[in-house]
Amino acid sequence: MPDVSEKDSMHSSMPTMKDVAQRAGVSVKTVSNVVNDYEFVSGTTRQKVNQAIEELGYVVNVPARNLRLGHTGMIALAIPDLTLPYFAQLSSLVIKEAKKLGLRVLVEPTLYSRQGELEALHGSQHSMIDGLIYSPLELGMGDVEQLNVSYPIVLLGERIFTRDVDHVATENVEGAKRATSYLIESGCRKIAVIGTHPGEELGSAALRLTGYKQALEEAGLPFDSRLTVPSRMWHRVDGESAMNELLDSGLVPDGVVAFNDMLAAGALHAIQMRGLKVPDDISVIGFDNSEDSQYLSPSLTSISPGLHDVAHLSVQVLKNRIDGVRPLGVESGEHVFCKIASTLEIRNSTRPLTQQK
Amino acid sequence: MPDVSEKDSMHSSMPTMKDVAQRAGVSVKTVSNVVNDYEFVSGTTRQKVNQAIEELGYVVNVPARNLRLGHTGMIALAIPDLTLPYFAQLSSLVIKEAKKLGLRVLVEPTLYSRQGELEALHGSQHSMIDGLIYSPLELGMGDVEQLNVSYPIVLLGERIFTRDVDHVATENVEGAKRATSYLIESGCRKIAVIGTHPGEELGSAALRLTGYKQALEEAGLPFDSRLTVPSRMWHRVDGESAMNELLDSGLVPDGVVAFNDMLAAGALHAIQMRGLKVPDDISVIGFDNSEDSQYLSPSLTSISPGLHDVAHLSVQVLKNRIDGVRPLGVESGEHVFCKIASTLEIRNSTRPLTQQK
DNA sequence: CTGTTAGCGCATTCAG
DNA sequence: CTGAATGCGCTAACAG
Numbered sequence A, B: 001m002p003d004v005s006e007k008d009s010m011h012s013s014m015p016t017m018k019d020v021a022q023r024a025g026v027s028v029k030t031v032s033n034v035v036n037d038y039e040f041v042s043g044t045t046r047q048k049v050n051q052a053i054e055e056l057g058y059v060v061n062v063p064a065r066n067l068r069l070g071h072t073g074m075i076a077l078a079i080p081d082l083t084l085p086y087f088a089q090l091s092s093l094v095i096k097e098a099k100k101l102g103l104r105v106l107v108e109p110t111l112y113s114r115q116g117e118l119e120a121l122h123g124s125q126h127s128m129i130d131g132l133i134y135s136p137l138e139l140g141m142g143d144v145e146q147l148n149v150s151y152p153i154v155l156l157g158e159r160i161f162t163r164d165v166d167h168v169a170t171e172n173v174e175g176a177k178r179a180t181s182y183l184i185e186s187g188c189r190k191i192a193v194i195g196t197h198p199g200e201e202l203g204s205a206a207l208r209l210t211g212y213k214q215a216l217e218e219a220g221l222p223f224d225s226r227l228t229v230p231s232r233m234w235h236r237v238d239g240e241s242a243m244n245e246l247l248d249s250g251l252v253p254d255g256v257v258a259f260n261d262m263l264a265a266g267a268l269h270a271i272q273m274r275g276l277k278v279p280d281d282i283s284v285i286g287f288d289n290s291e292d293s294q295y296l297s298p299s300l301t302s303i304s305p306g307l308h309d310v311a312h313l314s315v316q317v318l319k320n321r322i323d324g325v326r327p328l329g330v331e332s333g334e335h336v337f338c339k340i341a342s343t344l345e346i347r348n349s350t351r352p353l354t355q356q357k
Numbered sequence C: 001c002t003g004t005t006a007g008c009g010c011a012t013t014c015a016g
Numbered sequence D: 001c002t003g004a005a006t007g008c009g010c011t012a013a014c015a016g
Helices: A017-024 A028-035 A043-056 A062-069 A085-100 A114-122 A141-147 A172-185 A204-219 A236-248 A261-273 A291-295 A307-323 B017-024 B028-035 B043-056 B062-069 B085-100 B114-122 B141-147 B172-185 B204-219 B236-248 B261-273 B291-295 B307-323
Strands: A074-079 A104-109 A131-134 A153-156 A166-170 A191-196 A228-230 A255-258 A283-287 A301-304 A337-340 A343-345 B074-079 B104-109 B131-134 B153-156 B166-170 B191-196 B228-230 B255-258 B283-287 B301-304 B337-340 B343-345
Touching (some): A028 A043, A074 A085, A085 A307, A114 A131, A166 A307, A172 A191, A191 A236, A255 A261, A261 A291, B017 B028, B028 B043, B074 B114, B085 B307, B114 B131, B153 B307, B166 B172, B172 B191, B172 B204, B172 B283, B191 B204, B191 B236, B236 B261, B261 B283
Parallel strands (some): A131 A153, A166 A337, A191 A228, A191 A255, A255 A283, A283 A301, B074 B104, B191 B228, B191 B255
Antiparallel strands (some): B301 B343
16 A cells, blocks of 8 residues: 655645654654664664655754754855955855865855944854854954954954954965065066055055065065055956056056956956057066966966965864864964965966066 | 853853843743834833843844744755856855845855755755755756755756746847847858857757857858867866867857857957957857956957846745745746846957948 | 743653 | 653743
8 A cells, every 4th residue: 555645735844753763663762863873773773764764755854953953064154255256266165175074154245345244243143153254354453352252263364363263364475575576586677566455554455565565675676656556446447447547657567466366357458458568568467366367368477375275274173163172283272373375376477587688 | 249251161052032031021932022023012121121132142043943933044056166257146146135035045066066966956955945046057857856846946047947846047049149140240151159068958058059050040141060169168268279179170260159258268368369350350259248258358248148137036936935925927836937138248359230341 | 012831853861 | 772751942822
């Protein structure tokens, strides 16, 4: 005799452990044991239960388990904008790394708004997530206290520095310095910078500018503020207009350090629209080593921020904190601070070193 | 006398409604009423409760509420790859639309794997989400039955067609036809296509090829299979090698329809590397109208798929299903099928119509 | 308007 | 190795 047909009408009437137990002729506890891969279950019992599960199409009710366990297996990732390749890349890597550790990721774009970033921190989702990977763009040192939340958090970026939370940073100063020095070595003497944020003391823009200045100073080259072009946003259109501004001013540089690849792409475009050659007339270096950089014409030399390591370490540390274990290499009571090494990816938007004058 | 200091050591010991109730001198139900903005609560009571909430730093325990309510307020979005601009854009829009309706989004990249796509459908997260927006790439018509799940789902894309689930599609045939016709009108006679998937009957590639053929036929132009270049992946590098293949074959086209903007960007690069001019020697049209398309050199004419509408409608329909209400314009028992209109964004990679021979 | 009570589905003591 | 009973925090009847 066939079984009673399932009523699929509402998805609320899913079978429960009790149903499975009943059908398998065992207790709820046993079903739970099987579901959670408890070691000591007899083979026959396990089989019976698994069959019942199969037949009923049972799946564990995650919210119920969450309630019982006090955690959700979900972490949040707060980033400014998912459509920026840098953050799309980061998100993708974080999701991948999290999955390896059995964690799910709630991506939360804060959309360049201070309020959005604050909400990601204090929003009504605390109890919904076990931890947060937090990449603020609008917050500053004045907001350090805001980071004092009741759940684990790993800070990304270079807007805020504090000893009180785990922090995975990237080599901004070093990267910009490396880029600038490389241009100098390849023969550039008048190097412009695109994407500065005047007035800011912290954040990638400020740090990258510092690296640029350091390289100049080391090489004994003068710093000319007219060669630094501010740009709040770092989209391609901004790079284009910044470069045009520069070219219009009559101050034609022989090298450009753009603070990300999209700015660089815009600059490339602007330069070539004027009939100038890259890298013969002007060399260009970008930041982020985005996937696109190799498909620009010419392909773009760029600083690679080691995003894979950022994602891996962030998730790892957060997972450790959630589990209450101390991350590797951290003293008790201390917090992780790690700067992921950045590397220079040399392509065709810069002159080779052998070609210097 | 000051209050007992909170022990922040573990974030597991959060205050509960009971604590709030006790402190405010009311019952749990009343606290619940206040928290959920129940209408009939006296002003003074509400105030007392709110104060207690403030003092204790209470936040509702979402998993507990979820368990009670039987839903989570979360939907999943399954896409092939978050680093593809098209899907990053889509995800961003879906998250935004979902937020408007009080829904959270779990983004799940299926990474071009059939298994990944199946897991998104049947994985152990059923009970964790209220619904799914599903954009499969690997599944085909043989998998229609797989879509028969116990929770609401909105299907995206053109891999599977069935009357049994809500489906938001895009104008693939129409878009490709429009692109091809435009090239013909602008004077092209030997139009190549990049990115076909030979052997596939369904999916964007097949549909776009159909549109291409229709346009050719309408114009009385012959179809030459040597002008259709297959490419499984649609990254820039694929567009570049496809275009090179074409150029190497000696069959130089005067127009190219690339099946997405990245393929088009690669093609642009390859063409220009040979010293050929776009659009003078070869016109190029892309698909997706990605943000990048306007910053290529030359800026790329592209078919815009109306992603904003796709996101809006998908979320809206899913929300309706979750709430058990019938989406607008659908008969009882029927399902939504909607094709979002696509439009041609004309830029500089194609010759203007006035410039035809 | 507010208090009391009973589960939501699960993991987990504690006995067998 | 397995069964019965308890409660995670919350909401929804149902009384008052």
